[in-house]
Every structure is written in structure tokens, then in C-alpha cells.
Amino acid sequence: MTVISDVTPSEKIAIVTGGNRGLGRSTILALAKDGVRTIFTYRVNRAEADRVVDEVAERGGRSIALPLDTSDIAKFDAFAQSVGEALSELGADRFDYLVNNAGTSHHNSIEQTTEEELDALYHVHFKGVFFLTQKLLPLIRDGGRIVNVSSGLTRIIVPGSAAYGAMKGAVEVLTRYMAKELGPRSIAVNVVAPGAIATDFSGGMVRDDPDLARRVAEMTALGRVGQPDDIGPMVASLLSEANRWVNAQRIEVSGGMSI
DSSP states (O other): OOOOOOOOGGGOEEEESSOSSHHHHHHHHHHHHTTOEEEEEESSOHHHHHHHHHHHHHTTOOEEEEEOOTTOGGGHHHHHHHHHHHHHHTTOSOEEEEEEOOOOOOOOOTTTOOHHHHHHHHIIIIIHHHHHHHHHGGGEEEEEEEEEEOOGGGTSOOTTOHHHHHHHHHHHHHHHHHHHHHGGGTOEEEEEEEOSBOSSGGGGHHHHOHHHHHHHHHTBTTSSOBOGGGTHHHHHHHHSGGGTTOOSOEEEESSSBTO
8 A cells, every 4th residue: 555645744743752952853953944843752851842842933833842751661651642632732633753762871891781771771772662653653644754763883883882782773673673564554664873973962972072073083984073963854854755765774874984
């Protein structure tokens, strides 16, 4: 079955997890530029989330912020109900795009990583993505799109990133399975793997450490570290009709790191 959406860009709605800063914020603002309305999650910082809502409004768009800890699977039923209410507020009963972006960082050797650390990564980066997507599937339109966010660290091996990279590797495999199983609904599923980006992720280490930024730039073909706006517009473009035939792909957005 082929599904070509008859919903205009200004009527489309995206859900973005972890949208209050960094790559999520950049994605939301890029979607707003394309006329796509958003529902996004934040974990604790309501003030940051409100600023994103205001930025979208200044661009003539509409965005709604909802609290969610993506590691707390027990809260997903209540979140799905909140999504339904937000959709009603936007005059809709379905959404079009899901971006599984929320995440946490981790830096520790295989030798020193604890069970608690590994479990925390698993709950956010794999179990949360799996079950949140499952919970929202009844609300996503046929012909919609899903983008999961991975990491360049699934290809670029950096000691101390084994646990994090392995969880993101699991998300990449999950993406291909999602694409296969959701194909009958004409839902395309892809995974975006950013390289080193200058955000507050990992305590802002790439953004705030000039020596690390220099080393990253030296190993990158385009000669600099990535910025959030190198990623958000790319994700937005992947959700657009122009890329409707891209499916089950891992797309690294790293400026050519370690090639």
C-alpha cells in the first residue's frame, strides 16, 4: 500500500523528545521554518522549554512542551494521553513525525563501568526509545516518518565510550526492524548519527574545551567541530516529502570525522 500524505506542511505535527536544548531545539526551530508544528518533551528545565516555545512563536509557529523522563517507562501511558490532549489543542487527532532525540552521556572504561551506569543508559537510549515508539504508534499517521538519533561513536571508536556506543548501536539495529515492520503503514524510519557537536551534552566538553575542539577539527574533513544547526535542519529535511523514499538508513552527520 502506498500512502502519499494529503496533509499540508502547515498542518503537519512532529513529536521531538529532548527538545528544550541542543539538537532537539535546533530540530524544532528548523521544523518551524518549514511550517511544521511540534510537541516536544523536556525532563526538568521548564524555563528552557518555555524559551523554545517562545522562539517558535516568534517565527510564526506553534509548539507545545510536555514533561517526560524517557527512562520512566511507567509514565508512558500518561504521556500518550497528554499527547492526545496536545493534539486536540492543535486541532488534530494524529501526528506525522517522531524524533527520538532525548539522551544522556556517559564516559567510562569497560573495566570501570558499573551495572547501574549501564542500566541507566539502557533505560534512556534503548528501552525508552523502543517503548515510547510502541506507545505512540496508534497516534502516528500512516505515511509518517520516524527518526532515531544515534551517534558517530557507533563507527568512530573512542575509548571510554563503549557502553554509550553499544546502546546507540542497538538503536541503529532497531531502526531497521522498525522500517521493516512499519513498512505496511508506509512509515519510513531512519537513524541520524551526529559527530562531535558543540552543545552542553557531556558537560559541554566539545563546546568548552578548546584543546578537544582543536583535536576534533583536525580529525574532521571539513576542519571544524559540528554545531547544533548542522544537525537540526538535516533532521527536518529527512522528515520532508523530498526524502520520502529514504528508509532504513544510517545517516552520519559528522563533517567527515575519521575518514
